[in-house]
Amino acid sequence: MSHPYRPLHAPQLQPQLHFHSHNFREFAPSRHLASHVAAYWTVNFLPVPGNPGHRVIPDGCVDIIVDLFASSSRQAAYVVGLTTQVEVLQFAKARSVWGIRLYSESARTILKSPISTLTANRVFLEDLWGQEALDWVEKLLIAQSVQERIEIVEQQLGQILATNEAPALTLVYQSMQYIYEVKGNLSVTDLADKVNFSERHLRRAFELELGLSPKEMLGIVRFQSVLEELYSGDYFSLTDLALQHGYYDQSHFAGVFKRYYGLPLKRLTKQE
Secondary structure (H helix, E strand, O other): OOOOOOOOHHHHHHHHOEEEOEEEEEEOOOOOOOOOEEEEEEEEEEEOOOOOEEEEEEOOOOEEEEEOOOOOOOEEEEEOOOOOOEEEEEOOEEEEEEEEEEHHHHHHHOOHHHHHHHHEEEEEEHHHOOOOHHHHHHHHHHHHHHHHHHHHHHHHHHHHHOOOOOOOHHHHHHHHHHHHHHOOOOHHHHHHHOOOOHHHHHHHHHHHHOOOOOOHHHHHHHHHHHHHHHHHOOOOOOOHHHHOOOOOOOOHHHHHHHHOOOOOOOHHOOOO
């Protein structure tokens, strides 16, 4: 089953970021995991002069990250929770990492832990999966190709999902489906009405399960829907794009964009 939401990232939006010292690639999951996994990805990075760093922007997803240069499986893999502002990573040493981007509503089942405990922290996968993590990561470290790593990952995730009972549809899960459907262009009040709960109860559920507010998640998904249109070039003007996605005006739009992306909006538009 496919998923209605597929976030974009900086190297996709700024092709000029692709050069010998910074290579980013994404790979689609198989069909049976597409409702849980947004993408598999790799980053290879060399700390040379002129490298602008690896820009990480909020996407409403959780990532399992494996350091492919690690000397052993212990502490080579960690999980990064939901982010709410841009971060530019600069590495002192050459890096090669493998990532698994999980949709927030599926991450708890796969990670066996509430996402709220991961927000703004890096948690070693061993702490979540125990010995199972070490055995799995060791396979990823010795794999010889991207396709082999994808097969190792999909086998592991498939086993986890098969052995766990299908979780009941939580309030957050139901809310996320509405958020994806309207591309984040919804107020918290309207979202609460959609799921037939009070705003207070909705906020509490999001904080407990995801570690952030429904307003923040709505803002991130809305921002990502804007990136999708900027990427396709399918818009008439920035003012029109801002109003279409529920921003008060172009100034409000530009401010939100700077917070989430860390660069002026004009750097990514056809009106440069």
